Amino acid sequence: MLAWTTAPDTPSGLTLRETFDPTPLPHETLVRVEAFAPNPGDLAALPGLPPGSVPGWDGSGVVLEAAADGSGPGQGERVLFLGLAGGWAQRRAVSNAMIAAAPADAAWEHLATLPVPATSALRAIRRLGSILGRRVLIVGAGSAVGGFAVQLAARSGASVVAVARDAGQHDTLRRLGAHETHTALASVDRRVHGAIDMIGGQHLVDTYALLEASGTVIALGHAAGTDERFPYGAFVADPTTADRSITSFFLGNEPGLAAEMGYLAEDRTLEVGAMDVQPWTELPAWIEAGAPRRAGRVVFRVDHTTAT
């Protein structure tokens, strides 16, 4: 089969080459990959991969061989999946903990955008406990994870406060369910029960300061790439600030994602926003250009006309 493999001597760090088909373990499903959508995490991981590795987390496709142990979706089913490697290829073996059947008419591109961002948003919201009737702050709401977090928090009954530095995204965020929109945290004037932060750095420091007593911030992302420096007094508790916490998780370590992925794939109301669909041969040029998302989430369609 053909796969993008790591090649440190190329400008993008990738080369398309012939490689061995994956051999699925008993609990793995063999899929034909139709589309994949790179995440910031895929791209950050690229330089650390050994030469010749096949990168790629999220994707969608069709089951070629069901898992030998009888678990997971059946042959011919349309699926979405994730794993920490192997996705930028014509075929891939996926653990059944991370694959779910999708409606037969779901678009490959739509499904490929869901696994890491939408499942991360769902798991982050669950960590906040019941948010019915409570204020929930989404920092970096214009990101892929943020857009899903706004929708899922709103349908969970929260009053959603969305912060996205680009005011041009605010109408969309309100349509997705945000009750308040802000370009910066400085204008958020009431405390929140919970928060999900995609940005980190000073955003995390300021988000923590906005928590009410017993509130939690999920430090999910670190897009700013800057340090977090908490001022003296940030953790001095009084009756209005006691028992606040900051926590984090890594989706790749989360057990049993298949059920949530299936739920998200079934949901016809979940919006993924604009998509910039490109042939997979454009992957290296996109990476060399700095992986821009100017026209929405970038999704690559896999070419099987040169299948081997």
Ligand SMILES: NC(=O)c1ccc[n+]([C@@H]2O[C@H](COP(=O)([O-])OP(=O)(O)OC[C@H]3O[C@@H](n4cnc5c(N)ncnc54)[C@H](OP(=O)(O)O)[C@@H]3O)[C@@H](O)[C@H]2O)c1
């Ligand atoms: N812990 C986990 O398991 C997990 C899972 C999924 C994602 N993540 C992390 O979560 C973050 C979001 O992921 P994603 O896929 O949603 O990313 P994304 O769609 O690429 O969005 C990144 C967002 O960060 C914003 N941003 C970047 N630098 C900023 C800065 N200095 N100040 C304010 N905003 C800034 C961008 O705003 P503009 O649009 O205005 O440029 C954009 O909205 C990433 O750090 C990712 O690695 C972690």
